[in-house]
Amino acid sequence: MKRTAKAQWNGNLKYGKGEISSQSTVLNQTPYSFKTRFAGTGTNPEELIAAAHAGCFTMSVSATLQRLGFIANDLNTEAVLGMDMTDFRITGIHLSLKASLINGVSAEAFHEIAEGAKVNCIVSKVLNTPITLSVRYQ
Numbered sequence: 001m002k003r004t005a006k007a008q009w010n011g012n013l014k015y016g017k018g019e020i021s022s023q024s025t026v027l028n029q030t031p032y033s034f035k036t037r038f039a040g041t042g043t044n045p046e047e048l049i050a051a052a053h054a055g056c057f058t059m060s061v062s063a064t065l066q067r068l069g070f071i072a073n074d075l076n077t078e079a080v081l082g083m084d085m086t087d088f089r090i091t092g093i094h095l096s097l098k099a100s101l102i103n104g105v106s107a108e109a110f111h112e113i114a115e116g117a118k119v120n121c122i123v124s125k126v127l128n129t130p131i132t133l134s135v136r137y138q
Contacts (some may be wrong), residue, residue, distance in 0.1 A: 020048075038085070047083050051095065053123045054079035057095055060117035065102065068113075074100040092130040099137050110137045 017033040030093035036042030058077045082091040
């Protein structure tokens with residue numbers, strides 16, 4: 001399987017602008033710029049990385065629960081991507097998972113599942129940055 005996305009850009013870094021499109025067309029000539037990346041409203045590459053990580057991690061938790069014979073009731077993940085604006089580098093991603101109790105799954109077991117997903121989800125494996133996790137299971 002292959003997934004594709006395209007980016008187009010015109011102009012210099014600070015005043016130029018571009019568009020991002022994805023194979024699925026969920027992003028379809030979606031505008032981005034220096035302003036949307038660092039100071040304004042709109043999408044940017046870092047936001048898209050955080051969204052991909054949140055989605056991948058949450059699906060990984062669900063898949064592990066399913067393999068163990070359980071169904072997730074409600075999993076909600078926020079991924080917060082930190083950036084060093086001096087070096088223009090990603091400094092880390094913090095995943096914050098809130099989950100509803102699942103009959104038959106202890107808090108300790110759920111935390112182990114979440115830790116495994118943090119390490120083993122496809123997006124985590126491609127990122128070269130520290131990843132931290134907090135879990136609220138109630």
